[in-house]
Amino acid sequence: MIRGRVKGKVWSSRHVETLPGGALLEVEIDGGSRLIAFDPLGCDTNEAVLVTQGSVAAAYFNGRTAPVDALIIGSIDEKTK
């Protein structure tokens, strides 16, 4: 997994039908690159999060048809940094 920080939401009104409903968050990874992850936890901007990538992200949705390759799986307890 990788550590990132939430930078904001992304909206996509026009999307494929198999995209699950829910929040898509832009996350900045250490080093400055960014990715967009599905958020099942309701994270806030600036929250530190744990992101998993690839087919295991899609497997979260019970079935392999969700076209999601990045998933927030946890909020990182900041005091552990």
Place this chain on the structure above:
Amino acid sequence: MIRGRVKGKVWSSRHVETLPGGALLEVEIDGGSRLIAFDPLGCDTNEAVLVTQGSVAAAYFNGRTAPVDALIIGSIDEKTK
């Protein structure tokens, strides 16, 4: 997923038979690198798009035989940038 911007179409007259019919778009990712993604949405040049990668892109085609590892899953609403 990653955010990108459509730069144009790519044509491949000679291709493997399992490649699904449809548009292949060249997409520029932040930082300047490019990839080629299957577009089921009919996106235009310069449109901001959300791209998913890996086996979850192929899963969109109902079956694991589509040799597609990048799929446009949404058009990004630009006002949310």
Place this chain on the structure above:
Amino acid sequence: MIRGRVKGKVWSSRHVETLPGGALLEVEIDGGSRLIAFDPLGCDTNEAVLVTQGSVAAAYFNGRTAPVDALIIGSIDEKTK
């Protein structure tokens, strides 16, 4: 697989329910980048470890529902370096 060195633990009190219980370790890869891997072996800080990534990491958990894309699969015998 990649070689890394354990830098510390990461805690995530709020996480998806499918995350397996166990230690999440921050691992530094040669070159300085970091990832967070599930540790089934009880590794210590500064220990050299072997990390596998992607869906094969999730397969360790008997079932494809574990959202884990990085797994420590061994402690590297340092004298072999």
Place this chain on the structure above:
Amino acid sequence: MIRGRVKGKVWSSRHVETLPGGALLEVEIDGGSRLIAFDPLGCDTNEAVLVTQGSVAAAYFNGRTAPVDALIIGSIDEKTK
């Protein structure tokens, strides 16, 4: 997928038995990095090609046992560049 240009063939007389028979081509990606892809199309040196990567490349071989993670899926029509 990524765009690349064929640089030559690679021969491997000693290989695992599950490697499918056929051409392995060295392909240069924009930026200069190279990968080796299985070529089912009979591409020539300097030809522009479309390469898919990961498990979807192996799925081309009808079964998941082919240890192939890069596949040329098309020749790019150069006039579209």
Place this chain on the structure above:
Amino acid sequence: MIRGRVKGKVWSSRHVETLPGGALLEVEIDGGSRLIAFDPLGCDTNEAVLVTQGSVAAAYFNGRTAPVDALIIGSIDEKTK
């Protein structure tokens, strides 16, 4: 696949039980980065090898439980370089 050169063996006395028995070799990729791959062929130090990555590497072991994401699938005939 990627081209690499064997740099030496890696030993891991303490490892997960699902790691298949066999040699783990450190391989240097063009550009200088390194990865550790399972070697079913008995390659020597300095030998040029072809490495496949991801879930297709694990599929070599007949079943998806091998936590191996990099596999040497061939020795490259050096005269073809």
